[in-house]
Amino acid sequence: MGISYGEESFEEIGEVAQNNLDIALVRGGDQVVLKEAKEEAKPQFFGGNTDGTPKRTRVRSRAMSTALRKIFAENQRIFIMGHRYPDMDALGSAFGVAYMAMMSDKECYIILNPKEITADIQRALEELKKYPELERFVITGEEAVNLSNEESVLVMVDYHKPSMSISQAVYDEFDKIAVIDHHRRGDEFPDKPLLTYIESSASSASELVAELIQYRASRRSQVPKFITTSLLAGIYVDTKNFTVRTTGRTFDIAGYLKNQGADTSLVQYMLSTDLDSYLMISELVSRSQHFREDIVIAAADEDRVYDSVTVAKAADTLLSINGICGVCHYETARRFDRYQC
Numbered sequence: 001m002g003i004s005y006g007e008e009s010f011e012e013i014g015e016v017a018q019n020n021l022d023i024a025l026v027r028g029g030d031q032v033v034l035k036e037a038k039e040e041a042k043p044q045f046f047g048g049n050t051d052g053t054p055k056r057t058r059v060r061s062r063a064m065s066t067a068l069r070k071i072f073a074e075n076q077r078i079f080i081m082g083h084r085y086p087d088m089d090a091l092g093s094a095f096g097v098a099y100m101a102m103m104s105d106k107e108c109y110i111i112l113n114p115k116e117i118t119a120d121i122q123r124a125l126e127e128l129k130k131y132p133e134l135e136r137f138v139i140t141g142e143e144a145v146n147l148s149n150e151e152s153v154l155v156m157v158d159y160h161k162p163s164m165s166i167s168q169a170v171y172d173e174f175d176k177i178a179v180i181d182h183h184r185r186g187d188e189f190p191d192k193p194l195l196t197y198i199e200s201s202a203s204s205a206s207e208l209v210a211e212l213i214q215y216r217a218s219r220r221s222q223v224p225k226f227i228t229t230s231l232l233a234g235i236y237v238d239t240k241n242f243t244v245r246t247t248g249r250t251f252d253i254a255g256y257l258k259n260q261g262a263d264t265s266l267v268q269y270m271l272s273t274d275l276d277s278y279l280m281i282s283e284l285v286s287r288s289q290h291f292r293e294d295i296v297i298a299a300a301d302e303d304r305v306y307d308s309v310t311v312a313k314a315a316d317t318l319l320s321i322n323g324i325c326g327v328c329h330y331e332t333a334r335r336f337d338r339y340q341c
């Protein structure tokens with residue numbers, strides 16, 4: 001909750017209350033932030049972690065790295081799952097977590113649904129074939145349910161809403177759960193997770209996970225090239241090539257990944273567009289119409305389904321056109337009940 005009061009206008013008090021709510025979310029939720037609507041007022045925190053600071057700190061990331069290591073030490077099998085139709089950020093962060101499990105000498109598994117693979121993930125999986133020792137981590141939801149035991153933990157990466165899980169059966173199977181995400185926390189959330197690392201100021205889950213790896217890495221251990229490259233690709237997609245949500249820390253960690261052997265031309269390849277999807281993107285772009293001078297809407301046919309990557313790329317293409325500052329894909333907006341403007 002975010003609460004404010006004072007002698008300012010309702011609008012200003014409302015703004016401070018909203019801001020307080022944001023602070024509560026950044027701090028991990030489960031708390032109330034109260035602050036009077038005037039410049040010099042200090043916020044008060046109730047519940048959650050009372051003496052935490054609202055800013056993202058390296059101390060916190062180091063603490064998370066240690067906490068995760070402890071959770072891994074207490075378990076035998078580490079299962080990692082992203083959101084449905086995973087993108088490179090979900091896959092990159094999943095492999096990053098898998099690397100940490102490897103450093104703890106644990107068995108680890110990454111859950112993917114072969115029926116929900118987009119073109120960029122397909123290219124990454126092709127590349128993965130060159131790394132048989134990593135490829136064997138990838139399993140289906142059914143396999144995960146069979147493999148899970150008392151000493152198993154599930155790490156959710158790049159999402160936190162249970163209903164967005166690649167496999168609902170896998171989510172239901174676990175009561176020990178850790179969450180690593182960069183999306184603003186919503187209402188729907190797992191019950192009593194062992195660890196919650198939600199940092200909405202981070203560009204991507206890959207950025208968060210790469211930082212966790214950085215704190216654990218020793219000079220002896222070389223992070224496999226596939227993993228550093230996937231993490232970097234995750235940062236690329238979520239920041240649209242370092243143009244949005246990018247902070248100094250994003251560049252810091254990108255530099256670290258590059259020094260660890262990340263291959264930028266491979267990133268380019270993984271994120272490239274093939275002719276079929278290029279044609280679908282063009283199809284959407286060609287159907288766009290001005291809604292206002294600076295906003296266009298691309299409305300698809302009622303019965304035509306585009307995957308989210310295609311939709312996002314079409315929106316990016318339209319946004320790169322001079323004078324356009326908002327793009328709205330009608331079907332997406334209707335289905336997900338939100339506008340990507």
Ligand SMILES: [Mn+2]
Binds near residue numbers: 089090158204
């Ligand atoms: Mn992401």
